[in-house]
Amino acid sequence: xxxxxxxxxHVDVVYDDNAGFFRKKPGFHAVKDVSFSIEQGEIMGLVxxxxxxxxxxxxxxxxMQPYTGEILHYTKRPQMVFQDxxxxxxxxxxxxxxxxxxxxxxxxxxxxxxxxxxxxMLDRVGLGSQYANRRPRELSxxxxxxxxxxxxxxxxxxxxxxxxxxxxxxxxxxxxxLELLLELHRDLSLSYLFISHDLNVIYQxxxxxxxxxxxxxxxxxxxxxxxxxxxxxxxxxxxxxF
Amino acid sequence: MTxxxxxxxxxxxxxxxxxxxxxxxxxxxxxPYDAEAMDTAAKMQAxxxxxxLGTDNFGRDIFSRVLEGAGTTLFxxxxxxxAGLFFGILIGAFTGWYGGWIDEVLMRIADVITAFPSILLAxxxxxxxxxxxxxxxxxxxxxxxxxxxxxxxSEYAKQKELDYVRNAKLMGVGTPRIMFxxxxxxxxxxxxxxxxxxxxxxxxxxxAMSYVGIGVLLPDASLGRMLSESxxxxxxxxxxxxxxxxxxxxxxxxxxxxxxxxxxxxNA
Numbered sequence: 227x228x229x230x231x232x233x234x235x236h237v238d239v240v241y242d243d244n245a246g247f248f249r250k251k252p253g254f255h256a257v258k259d260v261s262f263s264i265e266q267g268e269i270m271g272l273v274x275x276x277x278x279x280x281x282x283x284x285x286x287x288x289x290m291q292p293y294t295g296e297i298l299h300y301t302k303r304p305q306m307v308f309q310d311x312x313x314x315x316x317x318x319x320x321x322x323x324x325x326x327x328x329x330x331x332x333x334x335x336x337x338x339x340x341x342x343x344x345x346x347m348l349d350r351v352g353l354g355s356q357y358a359n360r361r362p363r364e365l366s367x368x369x370x371x372x373x374x375x376x377x378x379x380x381x382x383x384x385x386x387x388x389x390x391x392x393x394x395x396x397x398x399x400x401x402x403x404l405e406l407l408l409e410l411h412r413d414l415s416l417s418y419l420f421i422s423h424d425l426n427v428i429y430q431x432x433x434x435x436x437x438x439x440x441x442x443x444x445x446x447x448x449x450x451x452x453x454x455x456x457x458x459x460x461x462x463x464x465x466x467x468f
Numbered sequence: 469m470t471x472x473x474x475x476x477x478x479x480x481x482x483x484x485x486x487x488x489x490x491x492x493x494x495x496x497x498x499x500p501y502d503a504e505a506m507d508t509a510a511k512m513q514a515x516x517x518x519x520x521l522g523t524d525n526f527g528r529d530i531f532s533r534v535l536e537g538a539g540t541t542l543f544x545x546x547x548x549x550x551a552g553l554f555f556g557i558l559i560g561a562f563t564g565w566y567g568g569w570i571d572e573v574l575m576r577i578a579d580v581i582t583a584f585p586s587i588l589l590a591x592x593x594x595x596x597x598x599x600x601x602x603x604x605x606x607x608x609x610x611x612x613x614x615x616x617x618x619x620x621x622s623e624y625a626k627q628k629e630l631d632y633v634r635n636a637k638l639m640g641v642g643t644p645r646i647m648f649x650x651x652x653x654x655x656x657x658x659x660x661x662x663x664x665x666x667x668x669x670x671x672x673x674x675x676a677m678s679y680v681g682i683g684v685l686l687p688d689a690s691l692g693r694m695l696s697e698s699x700x701x702x703x704x705x706x707x708x709x710x711x712x713x714x715x716x717x718x719x720x721x722x723x724x725x726x727x728x729x730x731x732x733x734x735n736a
């Protein structure tokens with residue numbers, strides 16, 4: 227078996243409804259007994275309609291959401307590419323500042339080295355260092371998502387969670403960003419957990435795919451397996467729509 | 469991409485405020501006459517080339533006194549707003565970020581403070597503390613804390629849910645840095661209009677308190693104090709009341725126009 231980057235064992239997430247001081251409602255069970263693992267260099271797709279628990283699961287994996295069960299990370303500092311390239315970049319700061327901030331937080335490099343790495347990374351995501359002095363509002367959606375990817379990659383993580391990274395973009399820009407993600411995947415041997423509701427996107431990019439419905443993973447397997455021979459009715463319906 | 473829009477309010481506001489600030493700055497170093505010097509030979513003179521705003525009942529040069537008084541008023545307003553802003557941002561940032569019972573308690577206290585008319589509360593505080601410049605500043609800044617804290621708090625509660633904040637947490641950025649380096653710059657635009665309103669309230673409150681005689685102590689000139697002294701001579705020396713009153717109006721108008729203009733800018 228290849229090296230794992232992530233192992234998720236029997237994870238449950240229940241949202242407490244703090245409706246009142248005395249009234250305790252039963253919580254909303256957003257993620258139900260989910261188990262899976264992701265191997266080194268693998269792109270794992272997670273598909274399902276909105277509200278099925280995809281994002282909650284990703285938050286739990288990143289430690290931003292309390293959960294029960296076991297989540298084992300075999301890499302340091304997984305990072306995230308967000309869906310909305312408008313909200314994920316600080317509007318008050320320049321692109322250079324935003325991309326440099328993870329390095330400042332990391333605290334290992336001096337200012338010169340940080341600047342060099344930021345310029346490298348901006349080149350790598352296809353923007354070029356001349357964008358360092360721009361502010362997010364001066365960029366297009368695709369350019370912002372490139373900045374978002376640069377931010378996620380600058381700490382050199384081995385594992386990235388991409389939460390609907392192209393859903394907010396035009397189709398042509400989608401293709402460019404997917405191409406960039408694949409290129410980075412090859413060059414830096416990254417693993418992705420790629421969350422999307424768009425089967426088309428999943429089909430283009432993923433090795434394996436999991437289908438999630440109301441908190442549970444109902445089907446999983448290689449992309450060919452699931453797309454060509456779906457077992458569950460829900461998956462068939464999804465595929466019929468696609 | 470930019471829509472052509474008139475920024476008249478902003479420009480006029482800047483002009484008025486700029487001229488006022490220049491004059492006040494000038495008044496801090498140089499006035500045509502000593503503001504306290506009495507000249508019994510020249511009492512209650514109408515504006516002329518020797519005294520451009522005339523003289524008062526003691527023969528003091530009104531222009532010099534307006535410069536001094538406006539300086540005092542500005543000093544009080546700026547300090548009160550800065551102190552209120554400092555604590556308002558601190559409290560607002562913490563309550564907005566952490567929420568929970570601390571938030572509830574502090575915001576209910578803020579509700580209690582804002583439930584009273586601010587002038588009334590200031591009067592109570594002044595009667596407890598005694599009058600004088602520093603006590604007025606203290607009283608006004610205490611009154612301003614809730615209004616600033618409320619604006620800052622609601623902005624923090626909104627901003628902390630945004631992805632850029634989640635992203636910063638994910639990178640391992642420390643909480644104080646997220647609060648004051650990442651989020652605070654995004655709160656300023658909203659705070660600016662509150663600052664302008666707070667400044668204007670401070671100018672008016674200082675004038676009102678000095679007018680009723682519990683504000684600035686006697687040797688200091690202040691616009692409110694001049695206004696109250698001038699009313700006895702309103703018919704014999706209207707220029708006295710007018711110069712003090714118009715100065716207050718111009719100070720408040722200039723800053724008000726700037727804040728209006730900033731609002732237009734945001735909407736553009």
